[in-house]
Amino acid sequence: MPRLGYTKSRNGCLRCRQRRVKVWLFHPCDEKRPCSACVRHDVRCSLLDNPPPAGGPSRRELPAKPTSAQTAFPYFDKFMLPTGGEREAAWIQDLELMHHYSVVTSHTMPRAQDELHVWQKLAPNLSFKYPFIIHQILAVAAFHMAYLEPERRSELLLLASQHQNRSIEGMRAHLANITTENCHALFMASSLLLVGAFASFANIRSSDSPPQVVVGQRTPTIEDMIDVFILDRGVASVLHSSEPTIHSGYFRDLFHFKAHKRVNPFMEQMVKELRALEDQINQDESISRIVRILVNLEITKLLDAAEKAVRTTKDSEMRVATYWPITIAEDYITLLRQRNEVALLVLVHYCCILYKAEENNWFLKGWGISIASDADKLISPKWRGAIKWPLEQLAQNVAPTS
Structure with a gap:
C-alpha cells in the first residue's frame, strides 16, 4: 500500500529521477518543460532536451506492468545510471576488434616475435592519452579480421575505414605541432597506418591450398604502391626532427x-x-x-x-x-x-x-x-x-x- 501524500513520478526530468524526487502534494514535479522543480532550483531541465514522442500515450494511460525480469532483482535499480544513448552494437564491435588485436593481430605485427610487448601492451597503453592510436589499432584489427573472415568482409572493411579515418583526423591535429611528448604516439600511429595502408589491399589467402585470391578484393596497382611510398616518406620526413627522441623513447625496443x-x-x-x-x-x-x-x-x-x-x-x-x-x-x-x-x-x-x-x-x-x-x-x-x-x-x- 503506497504511503499517504505522494505518488512516484514516472516521466519526470532526469535530475528529479536521479534525486528520487517524488510528486509531493505541495511541490510537485509536474513534468512541465521545464519542470517546476528545476525552475525553482535554477537548473536546466532535461525535459527540454527530450520532447515527448509524437502520438505517444497520454499521462492518464496506465504504464505497462514491469516484467518479471525487471522486478526480480530490485537491488540493481539504484545503480542504473542515466546514459548518453550510446549504441550497444558499436562498443561491442569495438570490443571484438580489440580482443582480436590483443590475442591475434598483435602477434602478427613487425618484429612481434622479439618485441611483442610493444604491440600488445605499450601501444594500447599510450592510446589512453592519444586516442588516434586506438582508432588505428582497431582499424588494423578490422582489416585483419576481414582478411581472415571473407564472409564478413564488407562489414569489417567499413569498420576499418571508420576507425582509420578518425585516427588520421587525430594525427593531423598533432602533426601540426610535434613535441617530445606526442612524437612517440605519432610514430606508433603512423607505423600502424602503414600496416593499414597495405592491409586494405591484402588479397591473397596463403592459408588456402592452393593460395586463393580473396573474392571481391581489388588488386593493388602501381599507383597504389606510389601512394604507400608517399605516405611512408611523408610521415618519416615530418617526424625526422624527432628521430633521436623516438629512437631512445617509449618504443625504443623496436630500434634495437x-x-x-x-x-x-x-x-x-x-x-x-x-x-x-x-x-x-x-x-x-x-x-x-x-x-x-x-x-x-x-x-x-x-x-x-x-x-x-x-x-x-x-x-x-x-x-x-x-x-x-x-x-x-x-x-x-x-x-x-x-x-x-x-x-x-x-x-x-x-x-x-x-x-x-x-x-x-x-x-x-x-x-x-x-x-x-x-x-x-x-x-x-x-x-x-x-x-x-x-x-x-x-x-x-x-x-x-x-
Whole structure:
C-alpha cells in the first residue's frame, strides 16, 4: 500500500529521477518543460532536451506492468545510471576488434616475435592519452579480421575505414605541432597506418591450398604502391626532427637490433641482381643522364637497405620493404608516375623483396606479384633479361576466382 501524500513520478526530468524526487502534494514535479522543480532550483531541465514522442500515450494511460525480469532483482535499480544513448552494437564491435588485436593481430605485427610487448601492451597503453592510436589499432584489427573472415568482409572493411579515418583526423591535429611528448604516439600511429595502408589491399589467402585470391578484393596497382611510398616518406620526413627522441623513447625496443650471422641466400642473390642491373643501366647509352643518375641512386639505397637488414634482423625482407620507401627521392616517384621503364626495373626487384616478406606478414599478401605484373606489361623486350630472376621468384600458383 503506497504511503499517504505522494505518488512516484514516472516521466519526470532526469535530475528529479536521479534525486528520487517524488510528486509531493505541495511541490510537485509536474513534468512541465521545464519542470517546476528545476525552475525553482535554477537548473536546466532535461525535459527540454527530450520532447515527448509524437502520438505517444497520454499521462492518464496506465504504464505497462514491469516484467518479471525487471522486478526480480530490485537491488540493481539504484545503480542504473542515466546514459548518453550510446549504441550497444558499436562498443561491442569495438570490443571484438580489440580482443582480436590483443590475442591475434598483435602477434602478427613487425618484429612481434622479439618485441611483442610493444604491440600488445605499450601501444594500447599510450592510446589512453592519444586516442588516434586506438582508432588505428582497431582499424588494423578490422582489416585483419576481414582478411581472415571473407564472409564478413564488407562489414569489417567499413569498420576499418571508420576507425582509420578518425585516427588520421587525430594525427593531423598533432602533426601540426610535434613535441617530445606526442612524437612517440605519432610514430606508433603512423607505423600502424602503414600496416593499414597495405592491409586494405591484402588479397591473397596463403592459408588456402592452393593460395586463393580473396573474392571481391581489388588488386593493388602501381599507383597504389606510389601512394604507400608517399605516405611512408611523408610521415618519416615530418617526424625526422624527432628521430633521436623516438629512437631512445617509449618504443625504443623496436630500434634495437642484434647482430647475427644468419645466412639469407635470397637477399644475397638479390644484391647480385641489383648490382648487375646497375651495370646494365650504366652501359646503355640510350638512357638519359638524369634518369641514369636517379635510378642508380635508388639502386644504391636499395642495396644499402638490403645489406644492413641482413646483418641486423631475421625478417630482413620486411625491414627492406618498409625502410627503402622512406629513402626514395621524389624525382624517382615522378619517374614511376610516368611509367619510365628503367625506374620500373628497380620497382620489380623491390616487389620481389615485398613478395618474400609476405611469408611472415599477412598485410602484404598479393602486393608483390600484383605490382610486378603491372610493371612487367610496361617493360620492353630489351630489358627482359634484367627482370628474369625477380619474375621467376614471384611465380606462384594462385587459384583464379570463379
